[in-house]
Amino acid sequence: MGSSDTVISIDAMGGDLGPAAVVEGMAKSAEVNPNIRFIVHGDRAELEAQIAKRRIADRCEIRHTEDVVTMHEKPSHVMRHGKGTSMWSAIDAVRAGEATVCVSCGNTGALMAVSMIRLRKVPGVNRPAIACLWPSRNPSGFNVMLDVGADIRADQDDLLQYALMGLSYARNGFGIARPRIGLLNVGTEEHKGRAELKVANEMIEAAAEFNDFDYVGFVEGGDIPSDRVDVIVTDGFTGNVALKTAEGTANLISEGLREAFKFSPLSRIAALLAYTSLQRLKKRIDPRQVNGGVFLGLNGTVVKSHGAADATGVSAAIKLAFQLAQTGFSEKLAARVASATDAGQIAKPAKETPDAEKGKSST
Template sequence: MPPRSADGFVGEGAEANAQGDGMTSGLTLSIDAMGGDHAPDAILKGVDLFAHENPGARFILHGDQAALDRLLAGLPDAASASEVRHTAEIVPMDAKPSQAMRKKGTSMWNAIASVKAGEAAAVVSAGNTGALMAVAHLQLRTMEGLHRPAITASWPTPKGHCVVLDVGANVDSDPNQLVDFAIMGEAFAKALYGLDRPKIGLLNVGSEEVKGHDDIREAMRLLRLYGATLDLDVHGFVEGNDISMGKTDVVVTDGFTGNIALKTAEGAARLVGAFLKEALTSSPLAMAGALLASSGLKKLKARMDPSNSNGGVFLGLNGLVIKSHGGTDARGFANAMAVGARLASSSYMTQVADNLLRLSAVRAAAQSSAPSPVVEAE
């Protein structure tokens, strides 16, 4: 199963985690009903699926009133749990972030505004990734003590999932920003996957301490220094192949490197899938073998289906923003909603805020204890 991209995949199992345990009772989600390649049809059908499986949840749908009302007429579970707020404006999928920031009153803008106003616990959108990040950052701002937000992806591993960040929000990141990402990634892994003490790795060209450029080595020095006080389980450097093998639970990198790694893994997964399909249809004997192995192949297909793993999270904002894949279907959007429900019902925001405050104190103490530069007399 390929890791899921910066425009919206998290990890298989998030949906199951969010359902059947009463955590959605009284929960309100704000929905950008007009964002995505197949909006509003796929979006509202996803809301209906989630509403059916989580009868205690409520939804604020932002979009064209007439279009949404027509669809809701055939979706009873969504209709009974939703409030429609009309807006005629949308953010096109090809819009530049700067354009989206200047255009108030869109379905995306209003959906985020509902979270800012405290009306909803999280916003879910399948719209333009760059625009969503820009508008969310403008309205919600970053958490105190944080340099920049980040986008997560979740890699499947033999033992579960590995949280990787950043995968596209920042082209470059300095050592202190990478430490911030580690703080957020650890809290995210605890909240979404129930890990008690996630192991953290820093992506590098080798696992040896002497490898990598100056910034990455400095980031590891700071991560070990601050991590000791913050009780972080810092493993050390990891390489690209270590992500899929699950050597650590969290892998920290800059958005440029993370996005390339992500897209490379996705391409490799698609190639393997194509090779497998070609092999299984290459001869009558191969097709007969595929028929005998159909049960296992169905499981493999399900694990590789993007609809079963959807919901990227913008970490570090003063509010929960969940990004669904732009081409999602109904099931995929329902899964993205489940990620939002899971995080909203967890202590994720509190954990990150507390750790960032502690990190700020540790940084201040480290700076105050640093030796002053020696000035030679002339």
């Protein structure tokens, strides 16, 4: 492998479409990105066949594993018995420093559980979070929201950490120099919401100055896809409900559209004429284009691709993983959180923590 290559660890077995879709996604990424290499975890015979078919054997190292984590296995069971799985092996390659980022289409709960015990939390982080991308009116086409389901609880300190982790992610993952951060609530007035939200509101406001972000204050559910914010902070319960509600709403409307266009001969012709325009819209709000929930707050980065992701979706997740690896995201996030924790309050980062020394100075 070239010394400037970035190595991504791939759990090839967990997705709904099996290793064929995952390897096809890897091939798509390899084709456009000469600096990417893979350590691929799963059944050797099956992977060798798929990799040969896609002609990327020179970019892959295969690690054979016997077991697979299924979608319905309980995280607690996988934590105890998951050692021989492709998921465990894929995370361990990041733990060992052989790869920078792990990508998996597998069971989210199990992936978070194994990531927690193998990679451990960054010093100063109480609760890791899952950040997702949300189609939005911003020029980039999406916003970042966290936590969308790593933990069902979050107090004011956790919400502040989410803000700082979301800041690092938006800056390193998407090059937004000065992200605008909002805190999800049931109204934008300062007197609204739960007690911990009012405290977090003041804490994040205070943190903005020394961490180079803009705090826009409370935002509502309707603001999640808006262009007045880049990062939306919330607890994992609310974030998960909001995410699934939005997906459910989009599905309901899509179904309605399909029915509407089937209704009469005239509307069928209309559907044909509008085909290109509708495909353009579909692409814009297509979750495959912005595929990849990222686990934040661990010693190493894990990208959770959608379980049903096809090659396009897997490739999008790998692209995100590569971008995060390139910018030294994991180390910068650790330094950002550590600086806030060391100071016992929110202050300008004085120095990086030892763990972060290999990272660059801008966190």
